[in-house]
Amino acid sequence: MRYKPIIGLEIHIELNTRSKMFCSCKNDPDEKKPNFNVCPVCMGHPGTLPVINEEAVRKVIKTGLALNCKIPEHSKFDRKNYFYPDLPKGYQISQYDMPLCKEGFLEIDTSTRTSSEPQPNSSVSTLSGAERVDGKKIRITRIHLEEDTGRLIHPEGADYSLVDFNRAGIPLMELVTEPDITSAKEARRFAEELRLILRYLGVSDADMEKGQMRVEVNLSLSPDEKLGTKVEIKNLNSLRVVEKALDYEIERQREILQEGKKIVQETRGWIDKKEITVSQREKEEAHDYRYFPEPDLPPLNLGKEDFLNEIRAEIPELPQQRRERFKKEYKLSDKEIEIFVFYKDLGEYFEKVISELRNWVKALEFKTKLSDKEVQRLIQLASNYILTDLQGLLRGALVADEKFLITPENFAEFAALIYEGKISSKIAKMVLAEMFKTGADPSHIIEEKGLEQITDTSEIEKIVKEVISKNQKAIKDFEKGKEGALQFLIGQVMAQSKGKANPQTVQDILKKELTKS
Ligand SMILES: [Zn+2]
Numbered sequence: 001m002r003y004k005p006i007i008g009l010e011i012h013i014e015l016n017t018r019s020k021m022f023c024s025c026k027n028d029p030d031e032k033k034p035n036f037n038v039c040p041v042c043m044g045h046p047g048t049l050p051v052i053n054e055e056a057v058r059k060v061i062k063t064g065l066a067l068n069c070k071i072p073e074h075s076k077f078d079r080k081n082y083f084y085p086d087l088p089k090g091y092q093i094s095q096y097d098m099p100l101c102k103e104g105f106l107e108i109d110t111s112t113r114t115s116s117e118p119q120p121n122s123s124v125s126t127l128s129g130a131e132r133v134d135g136k137k138i139r140i141t142r143i144h145l146e147e148d149t150g151r152l153i154h155p156e157g158a159d160y161s162l163v164d165f166n167r168a169g170i171p172l173m174e175l176v177t178e179p180d181i182t183s184a185k186e187a188r189r190f191a192e193e194l195r196l197i198l199r200y201l202g203v204s205d206a207d208m209e210k211g212q213m214r215v216e217v218n219l220s221l222s223p224d225e226k227l228g229t230k231v232e233i234k235n236l237n238s239l240r241v242v243e244k245a246l247d248y249e250i251e252r253q254r255e256i257l258q259e260g261k262k263i264v265q266e267t268r269g270w271i272d273k274k275e276i277t278v279s280q281r282e283k284e285e286a287h288d289y290r291y292f293p294e295p296d297l298p299p300l301n302l303g304k305e306d307f308l309n310e311i312r313a314e315i316p317e318l319p320q321q322r323r324e325r326f327k328k329e330y331k332l333s334d335k336e337i338e339i340f341v342f343y344k345d346l347g348e349y350f351e352k353v354i355s356e357l358r359n360w361v362k363a364l365e366f367k368t369k370l371s372d373k374e375v376q377r378l379i380q381l382a383s384n385y386i387l388t389d390l391q392g393l394l395r396g397a398l399v400a401d402e403k404f405l406i407t408p409e410n411f412a413e414f415a416a417l418i419y420e421g422k423i424s425s426k427i428a429k430m431v432l433a434e435m436f437k438t439g440a441d442p443s444h445i446i447e448e449k450g451l452e453q454i455t456d457t458s459e460i461e462k463i464v465k466e467v468i469s470k471n472q473k474a475i476k477d478f479e480k481g482k483e484g485a486l487q488f489l490i491g492q493v494m495a496q497s498k499g500k501a502n503p504q505t506v507q508d509i510l511k512k513e514l515t516k517s
Contacts, residue, residue: 003221003257005250006228007181009190012214013173013204014148015059020169021147022050022093027170029210034164042147042169044089049296052077056171057100059203060145061302062311063173064101066201066318067140073303075100077145077294085163086150094146094174096291100302101143106197107135107320108189138190139178148172173203179218179227184246188239191215195239196319200344208238215242221253221263229263233277235270245270249277322347330354330379339387345400346386349408353382356412382415389429393436405439414442426499427451454500457509460493463501464509467492478514486510 017027023041031037041048061071078096150168154161175194181187195213198206206213215236220228233249236242253263268277302308317325319341326337326347340347357378361370370378390399390406397404414432417423423431423446434445446452454460467489468475474492478485486507493506 008179008218010216015171021171067104069101069104076299095144099142099144104140188243349399352408
């Protein structure tokens with residue numbers, strides 16, 4: 001029997017607000033000193049009252065609008081009661097039946113184009129530019145707002161545990177999908193695209209390793225369209241692990257079902273070292289939490305169009321819109337576009353460079369007018385140098401960093417110099433490295449170091465003749481028809497000219513000289 005995986009996701013995201021959800025304590029995920037950012041409110045002292053953080057509400061709604069959600073007119077907070085040492089109040093303020101956002105969707109690309117973060121240093125020549133296939137809509141059930149818990153620390157070998165409440169009360173957004181996902185790869189794609197959107201929106205850094213984004217999956221296997229027994233998997237701290245754990249769990253359940261046994265409804269955890277899931281506990285039902293409306297907080301009325309329009313206006317260009325625009329405006333391959341979309345700052349830098357290049361093309365129009373094809377060649381050249389040579393120099397650093405010294409104007413000038421044949425590709429590498437180091441403009445570097453390409457044919461002829469006289473063996477090889485001999489001689493001339501000769505001119509002159517004798 002064929003079993004179809006039916007997968008839903010529950011994703012928790014820590015919002016990057018200035019203060020905590022219900023008090024004015026600093027929201028600082030990097031605070032190392034335990035129990036530093038705490039106060040009577042987030043410690044749950046008797047007599048204290050929570051106050052709703054407006055910034056957090058706005059950030060959730062912003063996310064909801066970006067994910068095509070409906071924003072109900074009315075919303076409220078509820079108490080979710082459970083006892084655990086990292087929860088000071090003995091309950092968590094969350095949202096039960098009236099979440100801030102509901103009924104949205106996110107379209108994901110299910111092609112094999114990118115199954116992980118793009119590699120910035122992959123050579124552009126190997127970029128295939130695979131065609132994008134139709135996306136798949138994953139429905140979003142709801143997005144609600146709650147508060148995070150503290151953090152338990154279990155010192156190794158000790159017979160006690162410690163608790164740090166710096167995280168307690170940090171605004172936490174929970175997003176729940178419909179069970180529309182049918183493979184581990186799709187689950188990963190969804191989480192990847194969501195993470196990118198959260199970063200574009202500026203609502204969270206969504207760093208999974210830091211616990212800023214936590215993914216839980218619900219999985220059931222079914223021979224028909226009906227839902228089977230649901231198993232939840234937790235402790236997934238990277239996108240790679242989300243995919244791995246699901247692949248493992250799908251296989252585990254398939255084997256159990258094929259043996260005619262039953263799946264237990266439970267929560268399982270991923271053990272990364274062993275690459276397996278293990279049973280943690282049987283799943284609670286919602287009524288175990290005894291939800292009831294939070295009496296200390298007023299209900300929210302959010303339906304006002306002005307309020308929603310104000311938030312809508314803050315939504316920037318989103319990843320998918322950027323992909324489509326880059327395709328249309330710059331005609332780059334999907335793989336190149338993906339790098340510019342993932343590394344947002346690099347994409348922005350590229351656009352500034354192109355804008356400078358367009359100014360240059362415009363200024364050039366007094367002399368010569370470039371055809372569309374030539375302009376496209378210029379754009380592609382700039383893209384190639386940014387994605388390979390510049391990324392190589394950056395070694396993972398960001399162009400948005402203030403230590404990065406190459407201005408878009410200088411980079412555009414650099415691309416124009418290569419385009420015009422004023423410097424060879426070999427010299428270009430040296431010039432770019434120098435620009436990276438000092439921030440100087442390229443023509444300055446070329447002049448100062450005498451790197452301008454030799455276009456004077458008589459000068460190249462002189463070097464060619466010298467090389468011929470010194471390499472009689474290679475000449476004989478060439479006469480015998482050995483392919484490598486010509487390349488060897490070109491190499492010698494290039495080396496003699498310190499890389500400044502135009503390789504094509506060298507080849508032409510060499511051939512002429514060799515066939516003459
Ligand atoms: Zn506090």
